[in-house]
Amino acid sequence: xxxxxxxxxxxxxxAEVGRWQYAEATYRHLCRLYGxxxxxxxxxxxxxxxxxxxxxxxxxVSKEMYTFQDRGGRSLTLRPEGTAPVVRAFLENNLQGQDRxxxxxxxxxxPIFRYxxxxxxxxxxxxxxxxxxxxxxxxxxxxxxxxxxLSFYQALGIEQVTLLLNSxxxxxxxxxxxxxxxxxxxxHLSEMCADCRWRFEANPLRLLDCKQERxxxxxxxxxxxxxxxxxxxxxxxxxxxxxxxTLGIAYxxxxxxxxxxxxxxKTAFEFVAPGLGAQDSxxxxxxxxxxxxxxxxxxxPGVGVGIGLERVLIAQETALSGGAxxxxxxxxxxxACVTSVGRLGISPAYEREGVFVVALGEEGWRPGLALCQxxxxxxxxxxxxxxxxxxxxxLRFADAEGFRWAAILGGDEVAQGMVxxxxxxxxxxxxxxxxxxxxQLQRESEARP
RNA sequence: GUGGACGUAGCUCAACGGCAGAGCACCGGACUGUGGCUCCGGUGGUUGUGGGUUCAAAUCCCAUCGUCCACCCCA
Numbered sequence: 001x002x003x004x005x006x007x008x009x010x011x012x013x014x015a016e017v018g019r020w021q022y023a024e025a026t027y028r029h030l031c032r033l034y035g036x037x038x039x040x041x042x043x044x045x046x047x048x049x050x051x052x053x054x055x056x057x058x059x060x061v062s063k064e065m066y067t068f069q070d071r072g073g074r075s076l077t078l079r080p081e082g083t084a085p086v087v088r089a090f091l092e093n094n095l096q097g098q099d100r101x102x103x104x105x106x107x108x109x110x111p112i113f114r115y116x117x118x119x120x121x122x123x124x125x126x127x128x129x130x131x132x133x134x135x136x137x138x139x140x141x142x143x144x145x146x147x148x149x150l151s152f153y154q155a156l157g158i159e160q161v162t163l164l165l166n167s168x169x170x171x172x173x174x175x176x177x178x179x180x181x182x183x184x185x186x187x188h189l190s191e192m193c194a195d196c197r198w199r200f201e202a203n204p205l206r207l208l209d210c211k212q213e214r215x216x217x218x219x220x221x222x223x224x225x226x227x228x229x230x231x232x233x234x235x236x237x238x239x240x241x242x243x244x245x246t247l248g249i250a251y252x253x254x255x256x257x258x259x260x261x262x263x264x265x266k267t268a269f270e271f272v273a274p275g276l277g278a279q280d281s282x283x284x285x286x287x288x289x290x291x292x293x294x295x296x297x298x299x300x301p302g303v304g305v306g307i308g309l310e311r312v313l314i315a316q317e318t319a320l321s322g323g324a325x326x327x328x329x330x331x332x333x334x335x336a337c338v339t340s341v342g343r344l345g346i347s348p349a350y351e352r353e354g355v356f357v358v359a360l361g362e363e364g365w366r367p368g369l370a371l372c373q374x375x376x377x378x379x380x381x382x383x384x385x386x387x388x389x390x391x392x393x394x395l396r397f398a399d400a401e402g403f404r405w406a407a408i409l410g411g412d413e414v415a416q417g418m419v420x421x422x423x424x425x426x427x428x429x430x431x432x433x434x435x436x437x438x439x440q441l442q443r444e445s446e447a448r449p
Numbered sequence: 450g451u452g453g454a455c456g457u458a459g460c461u462c463a464a465c466g467g468c469a470g471a472g473c474a475c476c477g478g479a480c481u482g483u484g485g486c487u488c489c490g491g492u493g494g495u496u497g498u499g500g501g502u503u504c505a506a507a508u509c510c511c512a513u514c515g516u517c518c519a520c521c522c523c524a
Contacts, residue, residue, distance in 0.1 A: 071450095094459055096459090097459060097474085097475070098458095098459055098460095098474055098475030098476080098492090098493080099475055099476065100475085100476080100492075100493080101476080102475090358482095358483090360482065361482095390477095390481085390482085391482045391483055391484095392478095392480080392482085392483065392484075393476085393477085393484095394483095394484090395483055395484040395485095396484045396485080397484085398484070399484040399485060400484080400485090406483085406484085408482080408483080410482065411482095412482085420482095420483090422483075422484090424484070424485095427483090427484085427485090429483085
């Protein structure tokens with residue numbers, strides 16, 4: 001044997017590729033239901049992009065990037081995370097178009113490169129499924145990103161997922177928190193690990209993130225960011241929790257979730273699952289309201305998630321086998337699964353599909369959110385207007401975007417337990433009992449395949 | 450890698466030394482709960498970037514970056 005694969009990278013052999021294809025097809029399918037469109041960006045970018053976006057003092061930038069010079073002398077870096085390239089492409093291709101307030105929802109499946117000590121669930125090349133929602137500050141969008149991710153885990157049979165939720169504040173309120181954090185830790189600084197002594201100076205928020213036992217003891221009594229949030233951040237954090245409640249999603253507040261990238265503001269979250277040892281995070285993300293501007297664009301709020309597929313597949317094995325590990329499936333069986341999910345994913349672009357939930361006014365908003373989530377969970381393509389615009393604007397948008405149906409939910413409908421279902425092709429509409437909407441849509445989609 | 454052409458609003462283009470504009474698109478309204486048609490109003494620009502010439506530069510000159518085309522190479 002003359003050559004071996006480089007340290008920390010893997011071959012995906014035919015015996016296991018079926019599980020990858022199944023996971024990828026599942027993710028694509030769910031993204032379609034939730035209205036996220038795929039984007040594919042280059043595997044390398046200008047090094048400067050990651051330094052600016054991720055932050056010079058992060059572990060990723062300071063010691064984990066695969067950076068090289070090409071023959072023209074440019075400094076390039078293999079993608080160490082998924083969000084910065086998407087934001088770069090979002091700006092460069094003007095994906096927001098002419099509507100400056102438009103919410104742009106993107107997903108990707110991409111290899112990620114980080115130079116780190118390999119261990120179970122940590123590799124120098126791994127793969128992430130990610131989603132980014134750019135253009136809305138509405139906390140319900142944070143909840144949507146979470147809901148999409150959880151539906152992915154669930155579809156793969158990973159049931160024991162815990163959502164850890166925190167807020168890391170914003171440039172207005174974070175400095176006050178860091179001040180208190182530093183003051184609290186200062187007396188014990190000499191007892192902390194070398195990394196933390198460095199973090200104390202350069203990136204104090206990450207003190208909370210240290211896995212060393214002594215360091216954790218020291219920071220255990222530190223003030224929580226949640227108590228220090230400014231009015232806007234506090235309101236947003238409450239809004240995220242309210243939206244999660246509306247969607248029926250449980251969460252655990254965890255003040256240590258801070259994320260290893262500097263661009264995060266407000267919401268930060270992680271998903272953890274059993275069976276992974278020390279690397280128990282199977283996904284994470286948060287809001288990054290300053291990142292687009294940081295990358296040279298107009299002020300644009302954003303929120304996103306990254307899901308590590310290697311870890312998801314490990315967690316899936318654990319879940320399916322009750323913890324014992326499972327033999328690779330025969331390829332034929334998994335081929336069938338891929339085909340079945342893939343079949344749902346195939347739809348000519350010119351064909352109208354999906355329901356646009358038109359929520360009207362304060363009375364319609366939360367019922368609308370819940371309805372949208374219910375439809376997606378039942379396998380329908382569904383969308384909602386997070387800008388909460390006029391009926392007229394929402395119908396125009398739904399039509400232009402090619403939706404097949406509009407489900408109108410205003411004060412009148414909510415009061416009567418009804419939904420107005422409008423056919424956007426014929427213009428006909430009828431009042432349908434809210435409880436019967438899903439089966440009505442399912443009948444319609446069978447009647448017009 | 451070699452040679453050439455071109456960079457003006459999201460798109461297609463105009464202005465070719467003298468106030469940066471049009472059409473389409475987008476947002477809003479007419480119609481405060483009904484899309485497409487029509488009409489009205491509005492947002493949108495460091496003229497790729499940096500130098501130079503000039504009273505004055507989108508316009509002329511130089512450099513640079515990028516895109517496209519041909520060749521080369523390749524998948």
